[in-house]
Amino acid sequence: xxxxxxxxxxxxxxxxxxxxxxxxxxxxxxxxxxxxxxxxxxxxxxxxxxxxxxxxxxxxxxxxxxxxxxxxxxxxxxxxxxxxxxxxxxxxxxxxxxxxxxxxxxxxxxxxxxxxxxxxxxxxxxxxxxxxxxxxxxxxxxxxxxxxxxxxxxxxxxxxxxxxxxxxxxxxxxxxxxxxxxxxxxxxxxxxxxxxxxxxxxxxxxxxxxxxxxxxxxxxxxxxxxxxxxxxxxxxxxxxxx
Amino acid sequence: xxxxxxxxxxxxxxxxxxxxxxxxxxxxxxxxxxxxxxxxxxxxxxxxxxxxxxxxxxxxxxxxxxxxxxxxxxxxxxxxxxxxxxxxxxxxxxxxxxxxxxxxxxxxxxxxxxxxxxxxxxxxxxxxxxxxxxxxxxxxxxxxxxxxxxxxxxxxxxxxxxxxxxxxxxxxxxxxxxxxxxxxxxxxxxxxxxxxxxxxxxxxxxxxxxxxxxxxxxxxxxxxxxxxxxxxxxxxxxxxxx
Numbered sequence: 001x002x003x004x005x006x007x008x009x010x011x012x013x014x015x016x017x018x019x020x021x022x023x024x025x026x027x028x029x030x031x032x033x034x035x036x037x038x039x040x041x042x043x044x045x046x047x048x049x050x051x052x053x054x055x056x057x058x059x060x061x062x063x064x065x066x067x068x069x070x071x072x073x074x075x076x077x078x079x080x081x082x083x084x085x086x087x088x089x090x091x092x093x094x095x096x097x098x099x100x101x102x103x104x105x106x107x108x109x110x111x112x113x114x115x116x117x118x119x120x121x122x123x124x125x126x127x128x129x130x131x132x133x134x135x136x137x138x139x140x141x142x143x144x145x146x147x148x149x150x151x152x153x154x155x156x157x158x159x160x161x162x163x164x165x166x167x168x169x170x171x172x173x174x175x176x177x178x179x180x181x182x183x184x185x186x187x188x189x190x191x192x193x194x195x196x197x198x199x200x201x202x203x204x205x206x207x208x209x210x211x212x213x214x215x216x217x218x219x220x221x222x223x224x225x226x227x228x229x230x231x232x233x234x235x236x237x238x239x240x241x242x
Numbered sequence: 243x244x245x246x247x248x249x250x251x252x253x254x255x256x257x258x259x260x261x262x263x264x265x266x267x268x269x270x271x272x273x274x275x276x277x278x279x280x281x282x283x284x285x286x287x288x289x290x291x292x293x294x295x296x297x298x299x300x301x302x303x304x305x306x307x308x309x310x311x312x313x314x315x316x317x318x319x320x321x322x323x324x325x326x327x328x329x330x331x332x333x334x335x336x337x338x339x340x341x342x343x344x345x346x347x348x349x350x351x352x353x354x355x356x357x358x359x360x361x362x363x364x365x366x367x368x369x370x371x372x373x374x375x376x377x378x379x380x381x382x383x384x385x386x387x388x389x390x391x392x393x394x395x396x397x398x399x400x401x402x403x404x405x406x407x408x409x410x411x412x413x414x415x416x417x418x419x420x421x422x423x424x425x426x427x428x429x430x431x432x433x434x435x436x437x438x439x440x441x442x443x444x445x446x447x448x449x450x451x452x453x454x455x456x457x458x459x460x461x462x463x464x465x466x467x468x469x470x471x472x473x474x475x476x477x478x479x480x481x482x483x484x
Contacts, residue, residue, distance in 0.1 A: 023303075027324060027325055028321055028323060048360070048458075049355060049357055049371060049373065051293035051304050053293075053295040053302035053303065053304035053351070054302050055297050055300070055301070055302050058297070058349075059297070059349050059351070059379065060297050060303075060349060060350060061265075061295065061302075061351050061379075062293050062295035062302075062304050062351040062352070062353040062377065063353065063377070064353060064355040064373065064375050066370075066371060079270055081269060081270060082270055083269055107301050107302060108302060109295070109302040109303050109304040110304070111293055111304040111305065111306060113291060113293070113306040115290045115291055117466075118402050118403060120402070120406065122410060122411055123410060123411040123417070124395065124396075124399045124410045124412055124413050125414075125417040125421070127398075127402055127406070127410070128308075129290060129291060129308060129402070131291065131306065133306050135304065137301065137303075153366065157366045157369050160360050160362070160369055160371070161360060161362065161456070164362065164366075165366060168362075168364060168365060168366045168369070168451050169365040169366060169367075169449055169451070171365070171366050172367075175365070175367040179367070197466070197468045197469070198468060204411055205470060205472070206472055207411055207472075208472070208475060209409050209410050209475070210409070210471070210475050210477060210478050210481065211467070211468040211471055212465055212466050212467040212468045212471065213465070213466040214462055214466075214481065214484060215462065215463035215465075215466060216290075216461075216462060217459070217461040217462055217463045218459070218460065219459040219461075220456055220457065220458060220459055221457035221458070221459045222457070223454055223455070223456055223457075224359075224455040224457060225452070225453070225454040226439045226440060226442075226453040227439070228447060229452070229453055230447070230448055230450070234452070235452060236452050239452065239456065242456060
C-alpha cells in the first residue's frame, strides 16, 4: 500500500546516501561517482527536463520530459494517451485502486545532465566536457491515489518555477482525468560529475595549443508576457529573482 | 562494405527529409514534429551531449555522452571498456574487419534536447517548456575502418569547438586503440519543437496570474586557461568568437 508523501521535503540528512549497485557503479572513472542524497537531489532540482528511457518492443526509447521531486520520489506526467504512460498501465480504465496491485509498472532509466563546460586539451584524445549527471534505475508506477497525484502535479509545476503552484489555477476534474502521473522512487541512483581542467599527458604540456575550460553560462533572458495578459498584472516576486 | 565518408558535410538540400515511421510519428502533438534534414541537423549541431539509450539485461539504460555528426552519420565514442561500446562488439579482439560482418550492433535511441524557455500558464495544467529535440532510432555499429574512425574522432572534437581538431595533437596509435567509435546512421529520426506562449483556456484569460515565457539564456563565461599553460600562447580565434 502506498503512502501519501507530505508536501514538505523529506530529504535525509547530508550524511545519508543511496546504496551502490552493479548498475550504479561505473565501469570507468569511479572517482566521479557519488551517492549522497545531497549531491543527487541538487543535480535533480537544478535541471528542467530529464531523459526518460524505457523499452518498447524490445528496443530502447529515450524521451525528454518534465519531472518533479518530492523527497525520495520522482514524478513524471503526461497525457493518458502518451506512450510511456500507456505502457505503465495508465489507461483510464486501469486507473483504479483495484487494478493497481497488478500493475507491473514500467522499467525505466531516468537521466538528468548539466553541461557545465568544454574541456580543451592539448591532445584531441583528452578533450572532454565538464558535467554533472544523475542516473536513476527503477520501476515507474502509475499514481492512483488522488492526494499523491495532487502533490506530484504541484511538484511538477513548482519544479519549473518554485512557488508557481500557489499562483495558478489548480487542475480541474477533467484535467486531472486527462493526466497520468508516474512515480519513480530514488533507490538505485548515482550522481556523476567531471570538474576541472584538461588532463593532458606530461609529454604534451609544451605543445603550442591553448588548453583550458570554456565555462557554459546559464541564465534567463527578459520575460515575455503573454500578449493578452490582463492589465494591471505585475511580474510576481518569484520571477523577479530569476 | 562500408564506405568512408568525406570530411565535407554531405547534408542533403533543404528540401530533403527523413521518412517518418511508426516510431517517429508522435502519438500526440503531431504538429510539433518535423523530418527535414535542416531542422534535424541544426538541433543536433547546437547541443554538446546526447542521451544514448540502450537495453542491457532487458532493462533500459540512458547515459549522457558526446557525439559528432558527419552528414547523415552520428558518431559516439568511448573507452573500449565502457558498457555500450563493449555491448556493440567493441572489445579489441572483435575489432577486426573479419568479425565486423557478424557484428549485430547495438539497438539504440539517441536523443538531443534543448530547453529554450519556461512556459507559465494561468492554469497549472498548461504549464510547459519550450524545447527543441531530436530522437534517432537505429542500430549503432562499431567503426573499424581506420580512416572513418579518424574522421569520426575529428568530428567529435570539432563538435565541442569547431576548428579545434586542427589545433590539437591528433590521437596516437595507443589512444586510437583505447577508443571505440560507434556509428549511428540518421534514417529513422524526427525533430520536435514547442515554441510560443502558454495555451490557456478561454475561460482562464482573466485570472489574476501572470502568464508568459521565461526564456533561458545560453552563453559562455570567461575562458579558464590551464594553470600550466606555456607562456606566449594566445587565445585562438575560434574561441574568441564564443
